[in-house]
Amino acid sequence: MMRRDLAFRILARHVRDEIVVPVYQGAQEWRALRPDHALTYYSIGAMGQASSAALGLALGRPDKRVIVLDGDGSLLMNLGTLVTIASQAPANLVHFVCQNGMYEANGAHPIPGRDRLNFAALAKAAGYPKTYEFSDLGEFEAKVAGVLGVAGPVFATLKLVPGEPPPQDYTFIHGAGARETFKAALKRG
Amino acid sequence: MSDQDQIEGSQILDQVAARGVEFIVSVPDITTSQGLLWPIVTDKRFRLVRVCKEDEGVSICAALSFCDKRALLLIQYTGLLDSLNALRAAGCEYKLPVCMMVGLLEKEPNVPPTQSARFGVRIVEPILDAMGIPHDVFELHGDAPRIGPAIDKSYRDSWPAALLIGRRI
Numbered sequence: 516m517m518r519r520d521l522a523f524r525i526l527a528r529h530v531r532d533e534i535v536v537p538v539y540q541g542a543q544e545w546r547a548l549r550p551d552h553a554l555t556y557y558s559i560g561a562m563g564q565a566s567s568a569a570l571g572l573a574l575g576r577p578d579k580r581v582i583v584l585d586g587d588g589s590l591l592m593n594l595g596t597l598v599t600i601a602s603q604a605p606a607n608l609v610h611f612v613c614q615n616g617m618y619e620a621n622g623a624h625p626i627p628g629r630d631r632l633n634f635a636a637l638a639k640a641a642g643y644p645k646t647y648e649f650s651d652l653g654e655f656e657a658k659v660a661g662v663l664g665v666a667g668p669v670f671a672t673l674k675l676v677p678g679e680p681p682p683q684d685y686t687f688i689h690g691a692g693a694r695e696t697f698k699a700a701l702k703r704g
Numbered sequence: 705m706s707d708q709d710q711i712e713g714s715q716i717l718d719q720v721a722a723r724g725v726e727f728i729v730s731v732p733d734i735t736t737s738q739g740l741l742w743p744i745v746t747d748k749r750f751r752l753v754r755v756c757k758e759d760e761g762v763s764i765c766a767a768l769s770f771c772d773k774r775a776l777l778l779i780q781y782t783g784l785l786d787s788l789n790a791l792r793a794a795g796c797e798y799k800l801p802v803c804m805m806v807g808l809l810e811k812e813p814n815v816p817p818t819q820s821a822r823f824g825v826r827i828v829e830p831i832l833d834a835m836g837i838p839h840d841v842f843e844l845h846g847d848a849p850r851i852g853p854a855i856d857k858s859y860r861d862s863w864p865a866a867l868l869i870g871r872r873i
Binding site for chain 1: 727751753754759760764765766771772773775790792794797798800
């Protein structure tokens with residue numbers, strides 16, 4: 516099983532001018548890794564909505580690649596999003612779900628069906644043309660460039676465990692400055 | 705009031721298009737199905753995004769605003785009630801323009817929503833008031849000119865707006 520912070524560290528090496536939409540603890544890890552990435556749209560506050568926000572960004576800016584770093588508990592709150600995204604078929608959307616099997620930010624309770632769920636299969640059945648599943652860090656490192664480069668919508672499950680607890684920077688993430696920074700960066704290109 | 709006095713779908717769509725709305729994000733609503741959503745399917749002025757659930761639409765519309773794209777969320781009031789948390793977060797706490805056109809299913813013609821016999825209809829405006837979201841009811845022919853300014857205000861203020869459709873069109 517991969518550690519999420521290590522998987523994100525690998526992913527971060529491939530992210531340049533893409534939009535990144537992370538959620539909850541993953542968002543904190545992403546911020547700790549890439550505080551400089553102004554094209555980060557932090558999706559915290561309405562659990563499950565990250566991929567829908569990402570779809571809006573992908574439709575509004577087809578010239579930009581949009582990478583969602585979803586959570587498993589989050590995605591379960593909005594499973595219809597898989598069907599909506601697949602039917603809109605944005606070629607510039609890459610949808611990762613971090614599957615750690617728990618509501619990490621809410622007491623580490625297990626998600627329903629944690630031992631049986633296959634998110635990549637759900638995405639495939641919903642109509643994502645490309646789906647992947649990674650649980651080995653070496654394999655993820657070897658293939659992530661291909662995942663990011665293929666025409667979307669792309670879905671990839673990252674089976675992992677939490678990493679070292681990241682600093683909790685809710686003040687920035689919830690503040691108006693986070694969205695102003697993102698908006699300004701998006702306007703620049 | 706006669707049926708001839710009621711607002712027409714073409715009036716609404718002309719107002720929406722004139723305000724630069726490009727995306728219509730929708731879950732079908734019988735109140736607006738015939739007069740709005742079916743015409744939108746073939747109206748080249750709009751791009752229709754069909755969503756599975758209304759809260760998806762809240763987030764899509766909010767995100768599109770970052771791209772300087774205007775959108776209208778066309779839903780039923782039941783979907784509005786189901787989307788309140790997304791609306792609270794994206795619209796109210798993050799102060800983003802989420803412009804909603806909401807069908808008031810089974811509201812009686814020419815009866816104010818708060819006086820409807822339908823419980824669900826009666827609570828819509830008080831809930832919007834509690835969230836500080838401006839709302840207006842559109843039911844009659846003469847109501848249509850208020851639609852465009854309501855959309856402009858939502859985007860100018862970067863704040864949600866609810867345009868309530870008071871009878872089946």
